[in-house]
Amino acid sequence: MERTxxxxxxxxxxxxxxxxxxxxxxxxxxxxxxxxxxxxxxxDRDTLIKAAVEDSAQVIGEAVTEARLDEGTxxxxxxxLVTAYLSVGDRLVFLFNDPHVMRDYGVDQPDGPPPxxxxxxxxxxxxxxxxxDDQSTATWIQHVLWAxxxxxxxxxxxxxVSRHGVAATVIRTLERxxxx
Amino acid sequence: MERTxxxxxxxxxxxxxxxxxxxxxxxxxxxxxxxxxxxxxxxDRDTLIKAAVEDSAQVIGEAVTEARLDEGTxxxxxxxLVTAYLSVGDRLVFLFNDPHVMRDYGVDQPDGPPPxxxxxxxxxxxxxxxxxDDQSTATWIQHVLWAxxxxxxxxxxxxxVSRHGVAATVIRTLERxxxx
DNA sequence: CCAAAACGGAACGCTGACGTTCCATTTCTG
DNA sequence: CAGAAATGGAACGTCAGCGTTCCGTTTTGG
Numbered sequence: 001m002e003r004t005x006x007x008x009x010x011x012x013x014x015x016x017x018x019x020x021x022x023x024x025x026x027x028x029x030x031x032x033x034x035x036x037x038x039x040x041x042x043x044d045r046d047t048l049i050k051a052a053v054e055d056s057a058q059v060i061g062e063a064v065t066e067a068r069l070d071e072g073t074x075x076x077x078x079x080x081l082v083t084a085y086l087s088v089g090d091r092l093v094f095l096f097n098d099p100h101v102m103r104d105y106g107v108d109q110p111d112g113p114p115p116x117x118x119x120x121x122x123x124x125x126x127x128x129x130x131x132x133d134d135q136s137t138a139t140w141i142q143h144v145l146w147a148x149x150x151x152x153x154x155x156x157x158x159x160x161v162s163r164h165g166v167a168a169t170v171i172r173t174l175e176r177x178x179x180x
Numbered sequence: 181m182e183r184t185x186x187x188x189x190x191x192x193x194x195x196x197x198x199x200x201x202x203x204x205x206x207x208x209x210x211x212x213x214x215x216x217x218x219x220x221x222x223x224d225r226d227t228l229i230k231a232a233v234e235d236s237a238q239v240i241g242e243a244v245t246e247a248r249l250d251e252g253t254x255x256x257x258x259x260x261l262v263t264a265y266l267s268v269g270d271r272l273v274f275l276f277n278d279p280h281v282m283r284d285y286g287v288d289q290p291d292g293p294p295p296x297x298x299x300x301x302x303x304x305x306x307x308x309x310x311x312x313d314d315q316s317t318a319t320w321i322q323h324v325l326w327a328x329x330x331x332x333x334x335x336x337x338x339x340x341v342s343r344h345g346v347a348a349t350v351i352r353t354l355e356r357x358x359x360x
Numbered sequence: 361c362c363a364a365a366a367c368g369g370a371a372c373g374c375t376g377a378c379g380t381t382c383c384a385t386t387t388c389t390g
Numbered sequence: 391c392a393g394a395a396a397t398g399g400a401a402c403g404t405c406a407g408c409g410t411t412c413c414g415t416t417t418t419g420g
Contacts, residue, residue: 021200039380043379045379133357135352136358147330151326151327154323174357175359177354179255179355181366213367214369215408217368
């Protein structure tokens with residue numbers, strides 16, 4: 001069943017995001033599936049993780065594509081990007097929070113989205129138009145963006161901030177910093 | 181020998197910061213010591229990690245204390261704090277990057293410094309004086325601070341940013357965000 | 361210089377997670 | 391409804407890392 005396959009991949013991403021040493025039975029349970037069934041789809045742990053990595057990368061890629069970063073002002077596009085990232089929070093944390101995941105199982109660069117990344121394009125466009133800080137490198141801004149999104153996800157998971165208001169908080173801090 | 185003890189603790193923090201699943205022989209090797217010797221000081225893995233946690237917490241605590249956060253303007257104090265945090269980067273990453281570490285081995289709160297934290301005091305003072313954003317909670321600002329410090333440490337470890345200039349970059353982004 | 365302490369290597373048993381196989385049961389599908 | 395496919399439980403061997411013991415070697419300190 002194809003439904004089982006995606007349930008396993010989603011569960012793997014979700015569980016491994018919270019605990020990268022999660023055991024295989026834990027993943028199976030989270031997917032509502034027996035350990036045997038997991039092995040039927042993915043012979044060994046490495047195969048499973050690699051498949052989950054690719055699945056997550058695709059889901060994130062689609063979310064970013066739908067954000068249409070090349071349209072509108074850079075600030076508007078940035079808003080859509082943050083919202084898109086937050087909507088796939090679990091997958092983001094799974095893929096990029098532990099450098100080892102992408103380094104060991106990723107198909108492309110050790111960390112961060114692949115080259116030709118629309119996110120980097122957006123940042124560079126914003127810098128070229130003079131609205132994004134160009135004292136910082138585009139890479140730095142990109143990493144700051146991720147860091148704030150991660151922080152927002154943590155807050156939501158912890159209940160400190162509502163899932164509804166987190167995007168606004170992340171964007172405000174990202175744009176203006178913490179000074180008044 | 182007391183020198184051996186601190187070498188083991190420092191190695192544990194450093195190695196576990198980079199790979200939380202690091203094996204015990206790896207830690208011993210990083211400390212320049214045999215596995216047997218590690219066991220002589222710390223009977224089992226849990227004891228070792230707990231000791232490393234307490235050691236790191238103390239080192240970080242001293243660094244923060246030396247930053248004298250209650251002196252000068254909040255912005256000045258914030259600069260000193262960022263510098264202090266960056267100077268103990270490895271230990272910070274070890275303690276707080278993986279929520280499980282403090283949850284399983286920490287003596288106080290599951291994450292972040294203990295209550296009565298001078299850092300929170302500083303943030304609240306800055307908000308009261310009207311220089312720090314008070315649309316955000318103090319906790320949010322604190323977590324953003326950590327996130328940017330972590331990001332700065334990553335960049336340094338990766339060679340993207342010089343160890344010398346990273347404090348200025350972190351502070352600039354923290355204060356003004358990424359817009360011009 | 362010599363005894364005592366510290367160290368490191370080797371070997372052993374133990375445990376938890378993994379990967380495999382077998383088979384009974386449930387769920388599709390024609 | 392009947393055969394085929396998918397599922398999940400149980401049991402087994404394997405293996406890596408842990409914790410322990412023993413003993414020879416190095417370092418410390420009087």
